[in-house]
Amino acid sequence: MNYYMMGEYDVIVIGAGHAGCEAALASARMGKKTLVFSINLEAVAMMPCNPSIGGTGKGHLVREIDALGGEMGLNIDKTFIQSKMLNTAKGPAVHSLRAQADKHQYHEEMKKTMERQKNLDLKQGEVVDLFVEDGKVCGVILRTGAAYRAKAVVLATGTFLRGKIFIGEWSFSSGPNGLAPSMELADNLRKHGMELRRFKTGTPARALADSLDYAKMQEQHGDEKIVPFSFMNDELDKEQISCWLTYTNAETHEIIRNNFSRSALFGGQIEGVGPRYCPSIEDKVNRFSDKQRHQLFIEPEGLNTEEMYIQGMSSSLPEDVQEAFYKTIPGLENLKITRPAYAIEYDCIDPLYLKTNLENRQIENLFCAGQFNGSSGYEEAAAQGLMAGINAALRVDEKEPFVLDRSEAYIGVLIDDLVTKGTNEPYRIMTSRAEYRLVLRQDNADLRLTEKGHRIGLVTQERYDRFLKTKNEAAAEMERLEHVIVTPTEEINAYLVSLGSSPLKSGISLSELLKRPEITYALLAPLDKNRENSLSMHSITQVEVQVKYTGYIAKQLQQIERFKKLEDKKLKQGFDYTKIEGMRLEAIQKLNQFQPVSVGQASRISGVSPADINVLLVYFEKMR
Amino acid sequence: MNYYMMGEYDVIVIGAGHAGCEAALASARMGKKTLVFSINLEAVAMMPCNPSIGGTGKGHLVREIDALGGEMGLNIDKTFIQSKMLNTAKGPAVHSLRAQADKHQYHEEMKKTMERQKNLDLKQGEVVDLFVEDGKVCGVILRTGAAYRAKAVVLATGTFLRGKIFIGEWSFSSGPNGLAPSMELADNLRKHGMELRRFKTGTPARALADSLDYAKMQEQHGDEKIVPFSFMNDELDKEQISCWLTYTNAETHEIIRNNFSRSALFGGQIEGVGPRYCPSIEDKVNRFSDKQRHQLFIEPEGLNTEEMYIQGMSSSLPEDVQEAFYKTIPGLENLKITRPAYAIEYDCIDPLYLKTNLENRQIENLFCAGQFNGSSGYEEAAAQGLMAGINAALRVDEKEPFVLDRSEAYIGVLIDDLVTKGTNEPYRIMTSRAEYRLVLRQDNADLRLTEKGHRIGLVTQERYDRFLKTKNEAAAEMERLEHVIVTPTEEINAYLVSLGSSPLKSGISLSELLKRPEITYALLAPLDKNRENSLSMHSITQVEVQVKYTGYIAKQLQQIERFKKLEDKKLKQGFDYTKIEGMRLEAIQKLNQFQPVSVGQASRISGVSPADINVLLVYFEKMR
């Protein structure tokens, strides 16, 4: 049967999950004629697992996506039902925003945004093959025989490729959440020479709100003062709903342990590798056998549904075991399950086959993003989607790739980890993965990235103007604070003592005073007669953090400079490393195969030692 | 692999489409412990085709479902976005209510109602087999290995069983709307001895609102005065959205005709039989080749989406042809398709295998409903679902079946047509199928059915009290109008003349006056000094229709009496008709095989002639 040509686009995106949506929007906003497919349009920006966006590390990604002109932050600001800044007891480097979402609204708003986006067509359809000519992708074919040409393609198929669900000893082909899997495309990608592997992830059961006993659980409220995800939003005010905290216990663990033999995980049926940092409950009980209890959060799936999500309790045990162990948990004694927990296995690529711009090393103009790249998580997917979309658009214009390095963004850390170090399990971002945490804060993502986003044409003028205003406002205020000197009057010292701060001995700038841990910008107000009260919440945060941590930040910036030196030493693609005398064989093989873009990247390749890097540096010094 | 037992229910419903939802709610409301499955919970009460409920004949069904205590009427009243009483220029027998729905809200509200319903559990899961013991169904098995026992099962799988989609020469396994099909259950039903056949249906493309030119189409408004579907609602007030009317033309037809060879329909790939009364556009162009144009309605799919539905234009032509012919239509020149039109083929049962209570003739306690029974349409599905749910619940209590005959309800006509006459194509209700149209009006569905619904325990006390109040109110008012006599004063005659009515010659009751076609109840007000203005809209309609058509109605009631005589002559199940001398062989075979419940039903079996029925009547007269 012959396919028939339907049209031509600059960029085609396969998949409208969190990765695909960002990719498509970025490409369209950069002026490229863009087409995006989803097997089912009701599953656009679907959340198949937890009903929330953000969290430690992930919240940073959302802020960065937003600062670059992406959509996730705006979309969750429209649709959250509870918001919380996490880790506020710790330093600003690990403050992370997290919001519960109304799942359906999240989908609906994202879909609407896509429908209304200029240059963007959103279509229901299943891609079954790519056109590849001379090692370059140049279009896609759908199940219906329709075909489209494209200058670049973004692959963002999530957990759908040859999806297979496991519950106990039973398994069957399926996409997530009772949706159809994508079988044919996986086979054809293999035919094009792609090596795919199997990863797995899992989700807990959903239960009816009405069947739970809230008196036995601890209520969890949202923040009183809501910090928006998007730099485009000022303070948000919304009625928030509660979540609920409860715990597993010895009985729960016993039931699980007694049924290890019926678990897909331990039965050996699952070949895919699961995420170490989101383990199933049987995994937790197995690995942390001395732990008395595990905490669970009970979270609403939305405002207009009775379904609740049981966070922390994913499982691939049979349904009867699930029901038994969930019912041992305080508050869940009479729970009614609406959807059982399950594990899902899917085809994905080894991200070592990707370049730093997320382009496939084997097929030119094919960019890859999201869970397909071996990551896990909505935010990780969205971040890669954005970068893949940007780079696909740049490719169409034959422009230089847009790559963020590890000192510029968590997005840089995420992608560099994936494409340089690879991953043996679904990769998840964590603040501990970043070397320059104090610089890569969630509060300054705009300062780090909005300028760059503007330069590539993704950040709108409106966002850019707003950014400049805040940036200048905060800078001016920091400058001003340095020059307002307070002197040790009795009144002032009494005030300081009342705040638990030591009295002044001599004149001191407000800037210096602000460095004291117990002093906030707000508390300085009585000492600061000329202050104009127009500073935004965001600018106040900037002033506080930058002033308080100025020393640490300066030190980290020095480290970054050293780091940048190696990143800036670019390496020629296709260089033959056997030419370099004195380098170990393993390193030569790795470098020849990998072809790093810089000495910096070379230094992070597993199997390349610091000594090898020294040899490399000396060689290039000589060659100059 | 062994399944594992999860629990026991009175009634299990397979499928939560329009049929399954009504079945499950009816059973639960009748006090039965009920469990309902859907492959995907996001597709509960999904509308895979037109975004509307009601229409000619179908509106009658919704009213009847409501009068019996079903949900469809209440649910559309909550979620409609435009409402219209059709055929108001014709007599009250064919007045039919039709409402545009917000598709997502329709789903969401129905799901919420199910989630909150006592005795009802709603679960995501795919049933792959039935437990059948000694010819009786006694449970179901899921894809996950979970199994449940049940005293009765309702099968309502819609278009999912071995679903196969056709677009041009391409076809592939799929459920509707990009959802997964149900393959295994179909195979296992066959193993249990069920003979399944293939029917097909189709849906048009969806297009982006923004891509259409409304200046070239005719705007269609909703009614100013909204009549609710449910007898539980008084006047509804809501802002309504518009739909748009446009037409195909010679160019459209030419493109379609030129591509007949690429159509799945004419190419012979589709073995399933499609609905004659909802033909695809290629079918219309083929069959009505002299018709210059066909009308199309452009209807929003909801308030929170940009997708529009192109009513009247279903097709299984390839996507390129679709795009070409849609673009020939005024207003659609630049349309952007979000989902292409397609035809879907699926397994269903020959309804001749069903009893009048929708129980399967081959497997006891298995009730069947909806598209699976060979019907088409949301309302047809819901009506059967309700009856199947009621009868499943009654069976659990070992009570008599609940059957409506052709003189009592369109539901009776629908089910009697299906189970007695069978159907060779997806069956759709039409007012012309009813013999007693003037009695089976949409306005009096409560008078016909609410008493019955109350008796079987489905109608709530609240609904019943409300019903009695209206009923008594209307009856009292009709009685009163008979006794208010107006005499021919000059003033009154002048008023009548001003209404285009002839002046009085002698005294006449308001009742008589109301029989004049040009006189409405409202117009009588000036002549009716003692009227209390508290009558509900519904009662006013009753008074008007019953008074105006009293003669015709009386005549039809006589016909019904004759009809009932044959229905009341019950026939023994398992009777051997070869015993009856003088009957034609064909009739004997048919009757032996079919085992009708009454002489009435026997008379409608194809192949049984009026002469055969006479022989039958004589035989039973003699036997007495």
Ligand SMILES: Cc1cc2nc3c(=O)[nH]c(=O)nc-3n(C[C@H](O)[C@H](O)[C@H](O)COP(=O)(O)OP(=O)(O)OC[C@H]3O[C@@H](n4cnc5c(N)ncnc54)[C@H](O)[C@@H]3O)c2cc1C
């Ligand atoms: C059961 C489950 C549990 C999870 N648990 C966790 C967890 O605990 N923690 C966590 O951080 N993350 C978890 N995740 C991961 C998270 O859901 C994903 O990382 C995220 O949704 C991935 O986004 P994506 O855009 O890469 O893919 P997806 O959101 O999966 O979107 C894929 C898109 O591709 C489309 N598509 C696929 N194939 C085709 C094709 N051939 N043609 C056209 N369109 C196609 C689909 O229709 C869909 O629109 C879980 C996911 C699942 C399914």
Ligand SMILES: Cc1cc2nc3c(=O)[nH]c(=O)nc-3n(C[C@H](O)[C@H](O)[C@H](O)COP(=O)(O)OP(=O)(O)OC[C@H]3O[C@@H](n4cnc5c(N)ncnc54)[C@H](O)[C@@H]3O)c2cc1C
């Ligand atoms: C493409 C298309 C076009 C149509 N066009 C028209 C039209 O023009 N005019 C018209 O009047 N009608 C049309 N219809 C028909 C109308 O949609 C159906 O008649 C109506 O939805 C049938 O309702 P139902 O409850 O029988 O089945 P559905 O609404 O199809 O629901 C079936 C339910 O069964 C579930 N299910 C199926 N198999 C299993 C299983 N093994 N285990 C658990 N759950 C299962 C599904 O998840 C779903 O919840 C069309 C339908 C489709 C799909």
